[in-house]
Amino acid sequence: MEKSLSTILHVHLNLNPCKISALQMLTARYCIFIDIFLFSACCPGIATVSKTIAFLTFICLLAARVNGLVYKNPMLAQANDFSFSGLHVAGSTSNPSGSRVTPVTVAQLPGLNTLGISTARIDYAPWGINPPHTHPRASEILTVLEVSLMVGFVSSNPENRLINKVLQKGDVFVFPVGLIHFQRNVGYGNAVALAALSSQNPGAITITNAAFGSNAPIASKVLAKDVMSHVR
Structure with a gap:
């Protein structure tokens, strides 16, 4: 049965809901990477959890910068x-x-x-x-x-x-x-x-x-x- 991203993050990576929410926000702009991540996490015979963690780290590094600029948390955005x-x-x-x-x-x-x-x-x-x-x-x-x-x-x-x-x-x-x-x-x-x-x-x-x-x-x-x- 297909698993949700939050379930995979909780079960495989033992992340609490706050961290899951943050990671989902970071990966929201990178749908192709999410798909690969889901595939890797759901199929441990193909990719180990350690590789999944490394790949998730790669996603987060990508999400930290958009068009070469530091990505700001939308919740922290101000009118200025x-x-x-x-x-x-x-x-x-x-x-x-x-x-x-x-x-x-x-x-x-x-x-x-x-x-x-x-x-x-x-x-x-x-x-x-x-x-x-x-x-x-x-x-x-x-x-x-x-x-x-x-x-x-x-x-x-x-x-x-x-x-x-x-x-x-x-x-x-x-x-x-x-x-x-x-x-x-x-x-x-x-x-x-x-x-x-x-x-x-x-x-x-x-x-x-x-x-x-x-x-x-x-x-x-x-x-x-x-x-x-x-x-x-």
């Missing part, structure tokens, strides 16, 4: 885990690009973990740019809140087609995942935009930084040959 303050504050644009990104990813807002979304405020000085970059793990939808922006992205090889447009206040534009894109303030005064991204940790790769500022550096002969091959 799901809130972020500060997007009303303009970021400093006193830098060579004349822009500043204020991200709200899982690093700043732990409650985003496993939700697959994040956001960011972007400030632009007059004629400031958010230089060509990509988000390897997310698409982006950008809403202009103040002034005007010229935005665009480049399609993948071999076409490398530039899709660009000037956006006014209230306009929205989408950048597909992984494609190089940019923004430039073409209005009068400081511009502001709000980005929404389809990942809790979208990542960002600035093209010039990656090509010319990598650690360790890419050989200059490689870069020079590539650049010269594209000079028209």
